[in-house]
Amino acid sequence: MDGFQEQLWVLLLGGLLGLELIGKVPPTLHTPLMSGANAISGITMLAALTLITRAGDNTLLLILGSLALGFALFNVVGGFLVTDRMLTMFRSGRKRSGGGR
Amino acid sequence: MSSAELFQGGLDLLAVALLALGIKGLSKIRSARAANQLAAAAVAMAVVGLLVSAQPTAVTWVWIAGGTAVGGVLGMLTARLVPMTAMPETVALFNGCGGLSSLLVALGVLLAAAGDGLTPSLLVLVSIGFSIVVGAVTCTGSVVAMGKLQGWLPTPGWMLGRWRHGCNVALATVVLLAAVLTVGGSGDALWPLVISASLLGIGLTLPIGGADMPVVISLLNSYSGVAAAAAGFVVGQRLLIVAGAMVGAAGLILTQVMCAGMNRSLPAVLFGGALSSASTGSKGSGEYTNITSCSAEECALTLEAAERVVVVPGYGLAVAQAQHTLREVARLLEKHGVTITYAIHPVAGRMPGHMNVLLAEADVPYEQLKEMDVINPEFPAVDVVLVLGANDVVNPQAKTDPESPLYGMPVLDVQEARTVFVVKRGMSAGYSGIKNDLFEHPNTSMVFGDAKQVLGNILGELKILGVGQR
Structure with a gap:
């Protein structure tokens, strides 16, 4: 019970932190922000890993865990890379002429 | 507490800090790219910490490598090849996969307990039920959103009528019943729960017009954070709970911002259906006159x-x-x-x-x-x-x-x-x-x-x- 209560506190404080972190975002960044936050939600891959490591020799669990890991990793890897791809495009005109592309 | 667990605990704390800094940094143009990399590094660190602490056997390493290779490579290819115009659809697809992952984890934990003849504690069962429902709704909802943005899925006519809400209320009732039964320990209700929750995700998203789809994706993004937090309760990992809660809350804020930009309220988007010319006042409709065109x-x-x-x-x-x-x-x-x-x-x-x-x-x-x-x-x-x-x-x-x-x-x-x-x-x-x-x-x-x-x-x-x- 104590562990659960502690987890509820963690949930509450994490949620409040999330509300505070995104106060003023320029519209330019809404799409990358959504995509980046989405990549972070792929952190369920940790739960998938835990499932696999606790599976022992239960094949069904290994398959389920591996599938869960694959889907979550697709979310994480794809999400972070595509966000990075979007963000590399935001360059200022000054930097561009100076940088000599 | 072993030294490996201490190491993991330390890395987890650091990861939470980096994730928070990452989300914050993503809201400024200058820091956005570095912030995104910071968040990616945080996830990688958490994975290392978990692997060091859990010490997988040779067999489990094989399964981990399999899932990693397939998911990682497909993710990499998708991120590189998808055209920029298709970005909303891509985010929806990634999002759906995150939700599906949470669903699978919850299923796995429940099936593992059943296989061992154990009954998880009530709190874990509630978390599992929650994770299954949110995960399934996120998954099918995201796939439908993607299909609508791609133009693959038109809204079926009957979905716009009064059937729509009746249908969804009925589905939601089934979901609730099945969830209560599952949490109560009945294994028979598990598959009806998964199926009805998946259908609910479709029923809720399908009638929403294409113009409102970005709002829906943002909301589903928030759901997938909630699903991750629920999965964190299921396997007892605080890092997942914090990260999921942060993404869930941040997603809600972003959803509100989008609604404000379109002058739509969230309930109107979710339950109001598409704007249609039929609702236009007499003044607004009609043929164009006095059009000037040029070359x-x-x-x-x-x-x-x-x-x-x-x-x-x-x-x-x-x-x-x-x-x-x-x-x-x-x-x-x-x-x-x-x-x-x-x-x-x-x-x-x-x-x-x-x-x-x-x-x-x-x-x-x-x-x-x-x-x-x-x-x-x-x-x-x-x-x-x-x-x-x-x-x-x-x-x-x-x-x-x-x-x-x-x-x-x-x-x-x-x-x-x-x-x-x-x-x-x-x-x-x-x-x-x-x-x-x-x-x-x-x-x-x-x-x-x-x-x-x-x-x-x-x-x-x-x-x-x-x-x-x-």
């Missing part, structure tokens, strides 16, 4: 003589892949001494910020992009406005006609400018299906044709005129 050549001549030009890009521009041609036109005019800025409506493109990404892809410096509030007071001093593939966001009805469904939506006041060119394929209505008074405005000339073709013609004409070629 690309005339348009080029006017542009050449202008001092200040504002471009209003819309999704039609991106679909026609015309942003690069636009950039060429802008380059010539700039060399000629014309000042060019781009007016970006908060929901230009298919989601807020989407247009900025598309223009950035065409090498438009972001200093030239002006937000609506900045550019609106400047329109009276603008010589030429070039509207490319945008419609509803430049409809003056939103300010002048209280009867219009668009009334109250923030719009760009382009009709204040001296001359307005609207490049458009034909006289069809915009996304909302509402007539645009701008097209009949005395200062407005329509240039009919595909955006890329028209811009190509303008470019050719400018070259013939010797604009920007000293």
